[in-house]
Amino acid sequence: MLEEEEPETYVPPAAQQRSLLRRRAASFGHALRGVWVALRSELHLQFHAAATVLVLGLGAYFQLSPTEWALVGLSVASVWAAELFNTAIETLTNLVSPGYHPLAGKAKDVAAGAVLLAALGAVVVGGLVFGPKVWALLPR
Template sequence: MMRRRAASFGFAFRGVWAALRSEVHLQFHAAATVVTIGLGLYFGLERWEWVAVAVAIGAVWSAELVNTAIEAVVNLVSPEYHPLAGRAKDVAAGAVLVMAVAALVVGLLIFGPRVWALLA
């Protein structure tokens, strides 16, 4: 039982790593994550702000990973172009866009006043 649980985590980490190596957008999100955490440490975010940032980062990463999985499955079952396959991929990419914009809003609300104060 414990071996299967451990293997499940291993498969999950392998999936994240495979996506990170192959998906340019996920690499961008990884860089943005590093910058965001660095800014959070620099500005000394409050606990609730860290919660908002962590949820936003996790949601964007999750959306991007689901999008990657959907694209892989669609490519497998429909190697030729099909309008429904294109629609599925577009909708999945749209979900990532919506989450990324929401995360950007969180970032602007939390970091915006601090950055503005530095510039003023």
């Protein structure tokens, strides 16, 4: 015997909008929890956090221009994003391949390489933005 499907209940558009907003808010909560979990468990991300605090302090001290802030902000965000992707890839790789496998090692190495490139790019941007400002402070 086939079960009868219940007719869909009418949901007013305003209620649908509130539901959508709640789901979006929950998504941000999940994302922030992911950053927090990675920050607590990953030593490299803790290093990046300390570097971020230092860079923000230097930026405030040197009164960076909006363009300089944009470059520094994009650099910091790219390093954090690369590190979070790396953490996710390593965690997933450990789940599906707990033992050693050359492809698992390759995936981890490539993800770590992405972090390295983002960090090197951030160092270059930092040198270009902060270098002349620090140089101007040095006694001659």
